[in-house]
Amino acid sequence: MKDFEDREQRTAALKGLGCSRKRVEDARFTQGKGNYIDDVTLPGMLFGDFVRSPHAHARIKSIDTEAAMKVPGVVAVLTAADLEPLGLHWMPTLAGDKQMVLADGKVLFQGQEVAYVVAEDRYAAADGVEAVEVEYEDLEVITDPFKSLESDVVLREDLEAGADGAHGPRRHHNHIFLWEEGDKDATAQAIGEAEVVAEEMVYYHRTHPCPLETCGCVASMDKINGKLTLWGTFQAPHVVRTVASLLSGIEEHNIRVISPDIGGGFGNKVGVYPGYICSIVASIVTGKPVKWVEDRMDNLMSTAFARDYWMKGKIAATKEGKITALDCHVTADHGAFDACADPTKFPAGFFHICTGSYDIPAAYVGVDGVYTNKAPGGVAYRCSFRVTEAAYFIERMIEILAIELGMDAAELRRINFIKPEQFPYTSALGWEYDSGDYHTAWDKALKAVDYDGLRREQAERVEAFRRGETRKLLGIGLTHFTEIVGAGPVKNCDILGMGMFDSCEIRIHPTGSAIARLGTISQGQGHATTFAQILASEVGLPADSITIEEGDTDTAPYGLGTYGSRSTPVAGAATAMAGRKIRAKAQMIAAYLLEVHDDDVEWDVDRFVVKGAPERFKTMKDVAYAAYNQPIPGVEPGLEAVSYYDPPNMTYPFGAYICVMEIDVDTGEWEVRQFYALDDCGTRINPMVIEGQVHGGLTEALAIAMGQEIAYDKIGNVKTGTLMDFFLPTTWETPNYTSDYTETPSPHHPIGAKGVGESPNVGGVPAFSNAVHDAFRAFGLRQSHMPHDHWRIWKTANNLGLHG
Template sequence: MSETQTETQAETQTETQTATTAEREAALGGIGCDKRRKEDARFIRGQGNFVDDIKMPKMVFGDFVRSPHAHARIKSIDKEKALAVPGVIAVLTADDLRPLNLHWMPTLAGDRQAVLADEKVHFQNQEVAFVIAEDRYAASDGIQLVEVDYEELPVLIDPKKALDDDAPILREDVKDKDEVGQGPRRHPNHIFNWQSGDKDATDKAFDGAAVTVKEEMFYQRVHPSPLETCGCVASMDAVSGRLTLYGTFQAPHVVRTVVSLISGLAESNIRVVSPDVGGGFGNKVGPYPGYVCSVVGSIVLGRPVKWIESRIDNISTTAFARDYHMSCELAADKDGRITGLRANVLADHGAFNSHAQPMKWPAGFFNIVTGSYDIPTAHVTVDGVYTNKAPGGVAYRCSFRVTEAAYLIERMLDVLAQKLGIDKAEIRLRNFIKAEQFPYQSCLGWEYDSGDYTTALKQAMKAVGYEELRKEQAEKRARGELMGIGIATFTEIVGAGPSRNCDILGIKMFESCEIRVHPTGSAIARIGTKSTGQGHETTYAQIIASEIGIPSDLITVEEGDTDVGPYGLGTYGSRSTPVGAAAAARAGRKIRDKARKIAAHMLEVSESDLEWDVDRFTVKGVPDLSAAMKDIAMAAYSNLPEGLEHGLEVVDYYDPPNMTYPFGAYICVVDIDRHTGEISVRKFYALDDCGTRINPMIIEGQVHGGLTEAFAIAMGQEIVFDEIGNVLGASLLDYFLPTAVETPHWETDHTVTPSPHHPIGAKGVGESPNVGGVPAFSNAVVDAFAHLDVTHMPMPHTAWRVWQTCHDLGIDK
């Protein structure tokens, strides 16, 4: 039957009220529907409204004077020449902010960060002065003319030297403190020591092990590099005393609370708005000096102040990710069954501890490091240190250090397989947590909700023709050619998080949804998360449509305005679906509960006589007797049973009982040019299991995006510093953002293992491909050299590094 015929038929049946259940379900556009994204209509027309699109009367512009040095004492700052530039209105320094106590701000990790450098600069490009001018041109001229006299200090770049006795002390402001917000520390450059697991039991497992392997791995410093850089417009209304702050915020409600805490303004006098945001990837979670300076500027001048980062500012100063120096050991029996894991990490957090994790988790959820494997005992330590680099340590398209953990365990499985001569798929099959073991309690304290890893890997192996690929590889090796097959069978931990262990500034990491159903049968929903490109306007509407029987096209979704929506913790760590979507589904169910009362009144039956049927309540056993949601909506405002309030409106705050644990099985095949070191990704197959699938097309898009970022990280992204702390390659000329030309073709697949504790069984997917993709690439590259006894190669796998391996092996000629 042609599409047109189907449509015509559907219309006719709707008119005569005889549409089948399936047709009514299809008309809803609910869960499982491959709906096009509602938001794309404006984005593809260039009609989005981003921060830099905001123009306000009398608006002025701010820009930063930044430090050329990585570590230096500021002897003096002379503003005079800058103030003489036509159009320059003000130049703010730490001394100007000091009387307001705003020269420093608290970080989300219990430390503090300089808003404008106070006596010292701690990293190159640190904010030193804020020039406010009538236009961007004058501000740009002004920053050239602020004269800063520096006295250079010894620079600390290598985190392995941070705790040496003779290391330069970076943070003089906290040098005498026993702790800086995350537990005891043992050196002025030490931030925290965090441990997880049972050390003694782990030592025992190693003592008695048939085989052990050890590898050192560095997960390089990378930057999330969203398409839109960070920025804001702060507007203080001097008459009403109300501050409006527009900005690129992944968590606008938290920003409102932070602004209130540090400015002293009542939270009711602050409105924070995240308009359209062009990607976040963790870069837009925390507060930045630009926001504080803009707010101060607006309060002082009584005019709106706009601040927009340049690309170089963004890459070199706002939050980076990873920078984990990891050491890992596995103990195993002779068949490759892992009996113990030990991991030690040195974490380079830069000049201020301003990573963004739930506050009790200084190393995020790094102790998910046992991965998809049934490992009986493990012990993990992470030490954070200060260096003269930009601060950060955020979750770049991942959930709080899960990428680091997944990379480590997925690489280690390969190291162990090579040591024992076991196939890399086989070693995984031998160690997987079995489907019947869920819910599974990991030795490091997590309760995995659901999974079926064996089925996923077997499906992946079949799809790519794994045995054939291994045969081809053997033939190629015999001819001296390099071909690698990489497997990653990762488990994520997303959806922060349960109130018992997840908070930011004491605020529990719940999520919220408010739904209002209008009299004529459409609705608006507001959620505390904030889409930065994930398609929330579409997927939330689909979930609510399935719950309340109103077509998703008739449900408007709003996020990002703190005056409008209920309080939520924002979007990062793949939490929108596990937490936000759960709130949306539960709010929908509350709507339905009230609708049932109204329907009972309309049909003159008792509530218990009713059953829900897609978009209506029908009387049990009398299917023709029904009240459609559209009519119930009108009744809510016009024909209520006694004792019920008017309206059809609810709010739900959802505290997740557990995290969700999406997983996947990825297989990557690469060919390597041994003369140049160039890697060609021949095949990349990604099977993701994110539980219930809300919109398969959006999932596919998320997987494509995540894999592309994984490819970028594995193959080229790295923030590099020279020995005096100059940040190298902080522009897109050098920092690797692959184009469509370099990006491999992605093959996607799925299994569905719903989460048992989530209202609709969904787990979240946006970050899985980044978490699983990076080790899949790395494993493929190393696998190409496995027959030459190579067990690890450092990321990123640039052509020269791969060539270096070829050269060291004497196979580059």
């Protein structure tokens, strides 16, 4: 008993796996001591700002910079003509396309970068921007991807007609690619023979990650030493270094990229933007550091958007509700340039996870990428690549099938779940799901909210509404989602050719504390807290004695960065593996110190003990000291390790979410009465951090489902370019959430963890949207497009004849 208590105490002292350790980064964040990009100030620093196109599609007849150059404080004005001799007026995108850095002959979306004004301060730069005179000749604007594919108007005149794109043949001048997965014929046959088929167009609207801190950088070219230092809001600093080297010709060792504290990324800060290129060029030209930071309008209208998928689905089933096939065709609006941030071989990301949590024998997906006069992008906004689109699609199709069958949607899900004994499960679209226990999670969720009771209440409410006793309806939004995260195995996942491994390097100091550096970069996720916990449990040193450092390419090992919930599945695994290398070496040292054979010591929380004689031990702290001050035969001094982890598979977190929503039929106002979120992210590293991630992700999901969008008018104006029009929830709109969990470890991850940051967005959006749809199910609603703002809900009620 005493031994047990002793072990418990020693384990607790480490604050390792499973501990709700307080976030170490919050000491500086809550005291205003964070160091964000706009806090970076260098002597003599200049500021850059863009002249942006007011037109969505226009030919540029002339650019006159003369007046701008006369504005006091303006140092330089760059146009495409200045960048062309350097070959930098265009840049490659992550999706194999190319994008104008500064407008080359024409503009293709509103807000496109036309000229870059460099000045002594931000105000002079803004005045300079006003003074640049650009003459445009407007061209026909296309904002509808379906019309784009039929239009004679050629958007991308730079692309050779009829030539293949990066992902195969292009069948029209505004077509980018057709990407297919699954067995088309078998799926068509199964649908043809099915007893019941439900068909629907599900639109996931264009929105934007809108991090609180916009994108920005500071470029500083040291001409004497030939070194370029680039601070920036980069979610993937190492990739930025490699791209910067390839584009500029500066050798990679002469480029240092630093991501300081980042105020939220959510996918928006993965890509490379014209602002970075122009700042680097401006610094090289002027010999001074140049800062560029977007304002909110710049951010919303020009840097990477998310979603904009038109998903036409067919789902087939037996009369009893057993799903037999799923067919999906997506028309994907990529905007003016294909700048999706997806692994190279996956132009539609991991959208083919769209069979969701269900055992569907036949499936086919085809995705057509299309150019329009909208901003480029298509990033994974708090989700893995195109996974939230997939989850929304299947969770809507399940609801629509339930309507078609006249079945309860909870039961329909249950009878189609992949069974626990089927894992590892290979889906019809080719993924190997690592582990899951959907039935247990589902039952727990339904019980927690008293699902049957809710359905009774809803039926009574409908009756009361029909009798004229109430004007409010009750919606029960169900979702069971399966995420696919942790990209990914180098064999099929790369970005610009760089395999999607990640890394950790650990140095244990002589006195038993440590520093670990990773290839990832926190943007608010709390890596300094949680990665130290992984390491604490692996090497037996307290998490409080471990510093985590990321984001400086001169010191951190190469990694692919943080997005797609990949940090824990990939860099977290690298951390555990590097910790195990430390422990293996420490075991030899401990055995030497204890004067026994290596095999005669065993690991016990924070120490090596002699087997059968636990009173004889050496702690990791003892070992660390010995590693530096004592010659040990056959063992090198020091205690360091590095691990580059190439994951054997993705991880598949899942969850069961239930949203209970009250809807006022006359005003369209909604109120979330209850939101229950059960997440299974495998091994839980820090329950408090998980809960924080879930709350944040659900709030972003609420925003997307209930109001947030990047809307365009027919001449291509961005109608939601400010926070006046773009919905960003505050505490006022944010409901209370109840979080819960089951724990099904990943069998292939060193500590069984799967990643959680993005699950609540993936599961949350369909849960909120399904609640709205479900409220109107009794009155015949099948599908209404997001976002469900008050006006659209009112219109839905009106179209259903509920306003008398």
